[in-house]
Amino acid sequence: MITVTDLKKVYRQPNREIRALDGVTLSVPADSVHGVIGQSGAGKSTLVRAIALLDRPTSGTVEINGVDLTAVRSAPLRKARRRLGLVFQQANLFDSRTIAGNVAYPLELAGLGGAERAAKAQELLGLVGLGDSGAAYPAQLSGGQRQRVGIARALATDPDVLLCDEPTSALDPATTGEILDLIAALKARLGLAVLIITHEMSVVKRICDSVSLLEAGRLVESGPLVEVVGRFGSRLSELLLALPPTPEPDSAAGVTVEVLDAVSAGAVPALATVGRQFGVDLPVLAGTVESLGGVAFHRQRVLVPSALAVDEVLAALRRHGAQAGRTASGAEAAA
Amino acid sequence: MNDFWNDLVSNPAITEALWPALGETLQMVGLAGLATVLFGLPLGVVLFVTQPGGLAANRTVNVLLGGVLVNITRSIPYAILMVSLIPFTRWIVGTSIGPIAASVSLTIASVPFFARLVETSLREVHPGKVDAAHAMGSTRAQTVTKVLVPEALPSLVASITTTVVALIGYSAMAGLIGGGGLGRLAYNYGYQRFQPEVMLVVLVILVALVQLVQLVGDAVVRRVDHR
Ligand SMILES: Nc1ncnc2c1ncn2[C@@H]1O[C@H](COP(=O)(O)OP(=O)(O)O)[C@@H](O)[C@H]1O
Numbered sequence: 001m002i003t004v005t006d007l008k009k010v011y012r013q014p015n016r017e018i019r020a021l022d023g024v025t026l027s028v029p030a031d032s033v034h035g036v037i038g039q040s041g042a043g044k045s046t047l048v049r050a051i052a053l054l055d056r057p058t059s060g061t062v063e064i065n066g067v068d069l070t071a072v073r074s075a076p077l078r079k080a081r082r083r084l085g086l087v088f089q090q091a092n093l094f095d096s097r098t099i100a101g102n103v104a105y106p107l108e109l110a111g112l113g114g115a116e117r118a119a120k121a122q123e124l125l126g127l128v129g130l131g132d133s134g135a136a137y138p139a140q141l142s143g144g145q146r147q148r149v150g151i152a153r154a155l156a157t158d159p160d161v162l163l164c165d166e167p168t169s170a171l172d173p174a175t176t177g178e179i180l181d182l183i184a185a186l187k188a189r190l191g192l193a194v195l196i197i198t199h200e201m202s203v204v205k206r207i208c209d210s211v212s213l214l215e216a217g218r219l220v221e222s223g224p225l226v227e228v229v230g231r232f233g234s235r236l237s238e239l240l241l242a243l244p245p246t247p248e249p250d251s252a253a254g255v256t257v258e259v260l261d262a263v264s265a266g267a268v269p270a271l272a273t274v275g276r277q278f279g280v281d282l283p284v285l286a287g288t289v290e291s292l293g294g295v296a297f298h299r300q301r302v303l304v305p306s307a308l309a310v311d312e313v314l315a316a317l318r319r320h321g322a323q324a325g326r327t328a329s330g331a332e333a334a335a
Numbered sequence: 336m337n338d339f340w341n342d343l344v345s346n347p348a349i350t351e352a353l354w355p356a357l358g359e360t361l362q363m364v365g366l367a368g369l370a371t372v373l374f375g376l377p378l379g380v381v382l383f384v385t386q387p388g389g390l391a392a393n394r395t396v397n398v399l400l401g402g403v404l405v406n407i408t409r410s411i412p413y414a415i416l417m418v419s420l421i422p423f424t425r426w427i428v429g430t431s432i433g434p435i436a437a438s439v440s441l442t443i444a445s446v447p448f449f450a451r452l453v454e455t456s457l458r459e460v461h462p463g464k465v466d467a468a469h470a471m472g473s474t475r476a477q478t479v480t481k482v483l484v485p486e487a488l489p490s491l492v493a494s495i496t497t498t499v500v501a502l503i504g505y506s507a508m509a510g511l512i513g514g515g516g517l518g519r520l521a522y523n524y525g526y527q528r529f530q531p532e533v534m535l536v537v538l539v540i541l542v543a544l545v546q547l548v549q550l551v552g553d554a555v556v557r558r559v560d561h562r
Pocket residue numbers: 011018019020038039040041042043044045046047
């Protein structure tokens with residue numbers, strides 16, 4: 001369990017202050033994955049460095065199982081750090097050490113003997129699927145393999161928390177999937193609290209149980225994945241169920257509306273039911289379907305022809321369990 | 336051609352003085368090289384860690400050691416440095432003559448040079464590795480000895496090679512004011528007594544020595560470089 005409370009980081013420059021983190025509060029229980037998503041400049045790197053105490057936060061606390069990391073320094077901090085494993089975007093392996101030597105590094109710091117270190121390193125490498133590569137050097141591995149080593153190294157001291165800084169941003173999509181699946185498997189097996197900082201929506205959709213949106217140093221939206229995606233008109237819902245831009249239709253042609261429908265397995269989407277009811281096929285301008293947590297989220301941008309009364313269509317959609325609203329006037333959430 | 340060859344094999348400067356001179360040069364370069372690494376490596380590490388934003392940032396120490404000590408020493412031409420260091424050398428080793436005495440000024444001249452090379456080598460280590468070392472709970476000393484220096488090792492070995500090659504050059508100059516060695520031999524016989532064959536032999540040996548040092552240095556770099 002990791003709990004971050006009111007974390008702030010202010011960079012003071014000669015003529016101004018940059019509030020890179022402006023009161024971040026979040027908590028990740030054991031055996032779950034929380035994603036923090038943010039655009040470039042939102043404060044993601046600052047957040048990782050503050051949580052890992054690589055840079056001291058200006059104020060706020062970082063607690064792991066109730067122990068406040070910001071309250072300790074020097075030797076106790078170095079010891080407390082072992083409760084938190086850090087996975088970097090570029091793996092940051094030591095090129096001068098073999099793969100096994102890299103994984104053994106934190107064990108060396110912890111004072112384990114040579115034989116013990118070797119055995120534990122071998123076990124960890126087996127855990128990440130690199131049991132045969134211990135004698136190789138980092139330069140001989142692919143990007144995905146290096147990230148596996150990075151994960152094994154982060155797990156060497158049996159941490160409770162795994163903090164991942166853009167762990168797949170340097171990888172191709174197929175390797176990204178493999179690494180995320182590995183993190184998910186390790187989380188379940190070791191009961192880890194995993195915090196992933198990323199700018200990739202695909203990462204959140206694939207493994208996160210809950211998610212927060214970081215913007216200008218603040219978490220502006222937060223919640224369980226299924227809940228935030230189902231929050232019609234929310235930024236996270238629109239980011240995770242992204243639709244391509246479509247040209248504004250001629251006002252004579254009709255009005256565009258957006259529909260968000262959580263369709264359980266085997267059920268008929270509200271849009272289809274309503275179309276049948278009105279006796280027209282409502283033209284879909286853009287649409288996406290994403291299966292998250294066992295629920296299929298349908299998000300569509302639909303043209304309601306001028307022959308129909310928009311409000312009646314919206315009311316009908318809502319009656320059938322969907323959330324819907326006009327696009328131009330913004331999203332009017334509905335029950 | 337035959338005459339030249341006869342001069343070569345019968346000249347006592349070559350048959351008798353050459354080997355001791357080579358020995359003196361090797362002694363100067365070896366001693367000064369060893370002392371340079373011994374003092375220069377820690378100095379380079381201190382320059383690196385005390386720089387702004389460094390592991391142990393300390394403006395005062397950084398400016399005193401880097402801006403003042405290193406830069407001033409490096410701006411004094413070696414010929415002037417070795418002469419002005421004669422009293423100091425006498426105080427340290429009891430004499431200002433011989434290869435051991437010459438090693439003192441050679442070391443003082445090359446420590447700042449090598450320290451700067453060390454600093455540059457350490458700067459090339461990706462800062463993410465230092466972050467990783469910290470995140471895993473390394474102390475600053477462990478970060479230096481277990482991460483920074485090993486990660487910079489190929490570049491550090493290359494810096495040692497460069498420094499030793501520079502020392503071979505300086506040692507010839509040091510020979511002129513009492514250091515002995517090949518430089519002295521070339522000056523006494525080749526220049527003052529105008530025996531070009533002595534000059535030539537010394538030149539060939541110096542070139543071979545530099546080549547050998549570079550060859551060995553490059554081989555060691557290949558050996559320790561796993562990147
Ligand atoms: N060392 C620093 N000094 C001053 N400003 C910084 C520093 N590091 C980051 N910032 C500023 O803090 C904000 C957040 O940066 P960062 O955490 O790197 O964002 P992200 O990783 O999400 O792209 C940016 O406005 C950035 O310019």
